[in-house]
Amino acid sequence: MPAEVAIQPTDSFDPSSFDAVKWQLREHTAYITMSRPEARNALNIAMRNELMACFNEVQNNREIWLAVLCGEDPIFCAGADLKEKLNLARSDGDKERSRLSNELYLTMRRCYKPIIAAINGGCIAQGAGLALLSDIRLMSEKGFFWWPQVMRGISSMSGPLLLTEAVSPSFALRYLLTADKITPEDALRVDLCTEVVPHENLMDTVDKWATKMLKNAPLSLQAIKEVAVRRRGMTIDEAFPIGREISERTMDSDDSIEGLKAFKEKRSPAWQGK
Template sequence: MTDILQRRDHDGIATLTLNRPAARNALSLALMEALDAQLLAIGRDTSIHVVILAANGPAFCAGHDLREIRATPTRDAYEQVFATCSRLMLRMVRLPKPIIAQVHGVATAAGCQLVATADLAVAAESARFATPGVNIGLFCSTPMVALTRAVSHKASMEMLLTGELVPAHRARDLGLVNRVVPDTELAEATLALARQIADKSPLTVAIGKEAFYRQADMDIEAAYAYAAEVMTRNMLAHDAAEGIDAFLAKRAPVWAGR
């Protein structure tokens, strides 16, 4: 663990906190690598069922560290930054555990990408979101990948072309975040959601998350065929039998994660 990224585990929930407050948690190469490494470790940690992605300081994340990027203005350096970012986002999607973004302040550019990539997002009422790269001559092309998969094409194109800040309630209406809560209740509300999910069978949640993203890009016939196969495999799992038997017997299930 590094100073720029903090991790706290409690009751099956890992909270990863971006810790570059003076830089508004800009995604330096080191921060992206640290976050990727922690997600890789969490994916192998059977004690963790849910991840909360939070941040210290006045902002959630202001995007890439532009000062760092411009310090080495070479093609190789640029490729390294954006390849690392893409690897991190794919790690988030493929992690067999849900990730909840806990958003305060601003989430812009690659910071907005983090929110759009997370499986769920809870935002403070004062939070704002933007993909403002167009304002500085750098179109938010990698954030666009996540944004267009989270909100409609018209809404994402407006954000990408105008760079305007979107308030939290509008972000919820667009589907970028799930819930908007008073600023003072952000941590509590996010933790409550995480606990609700952490109580489920970790195997079932992992199966469901993988299936969700895989079927989303299939045509409807292929999606149903795939989903039927997934449900058959799920039904053969111990936790499915335990869950159904517990429901029928009106008792609480005891998950084994298999």
């Protein structure tokens, strides 16, 4: 397991005040754990705000190169807190809750540091949306994706917007319109997850993937993800200038010089993230 390292938070970030999310740093990696076990890690207003703060910190802190999103066992995330939703129904508080849902999705989308989702159990509705906004999805054999909204008389954002982007629309709608669960085997078959492992091996597998990625230049990882995200919806003619601008920015970095020197000198590079 990667060792804990002393990374200074940015001035506005204080995870010690969090109620619904746990934050830990190990070797340039932020481990972000949704922690409301009494509510099956359901997303309430507090958790949305805290997750946004975490992913903003990941994006803005130069010493953080990678993030891992997980849920406190035995579930990844049960989706929106429906009790909170019912209490706030048709009120300004419900509008605020919806606004925060959109902001959280966009905050994760605009985080260009790689994100690993450790799917330890049920990954439901908005919880599944958070997993889909991750780059590497590692799944316990106990995990599943599920969009049950049609059973509750409500609609979905993450299903029709994100699931249909990740897999074929016909596959997505087959599950969204029936509220069937997507098993680990089916998720792996359509590349909805990267790997399925025994439950007890999940976090070791996460650490293995994190270690593998941390061997690479952090600015290069960010640049590649940024191009991949920003070019969505663009023609190739529109995307090439953005790709070139980001590539040249990376080539001007100290790490780029270090990588070329290490190649010439036949040694492992020492990345600095600058």
